[in-house]
Amino acid sequence: MVGFDGHCGWVNYLAVDESRRGAGLDAAIMAEAERLLIERGCPKLNLQVRSTNTDVIEWYRSLGYEPDHAVSLGKRLIPDATGGPLY
Structure with missing residues (x-):
């Protein structure tokens, strides 16, 4: 899912479905997201990855993404139905 709020x-x-991983679909999806955003005049693309998901962080880094040293804040408004950690 890709969005543009007029600023970023x-x-x-x-x-990507586990059975289709390794075929480059992930990179193709990101390239298309970037293309669509550039077409709309979007100057910057943001995304969030849990800090513990180091493999995915490294994958995004391989595509040219870098930590931008912003702090993400959140507040759960409805309890998580799974009882898992509140991200």
Whole structure:
């Protein structure tokens, strides 16, 4: 899911089915997201990855993404139905 709020773009929930991983679909999806955002005049693309997901962080770094040293804050408004950690 890709969005543009008029100031910056966001990628939310990039996923490739496990059976199709390794075929470059992830990089193709990101390239298309970037193309669509550039076409709309978007100057910057943001995304969030959990700090513990180091493999994905390194994958995004391989595409040219770098930590921008912003702090992400959140507040859960509805309890997580799984009982898992509140991200």
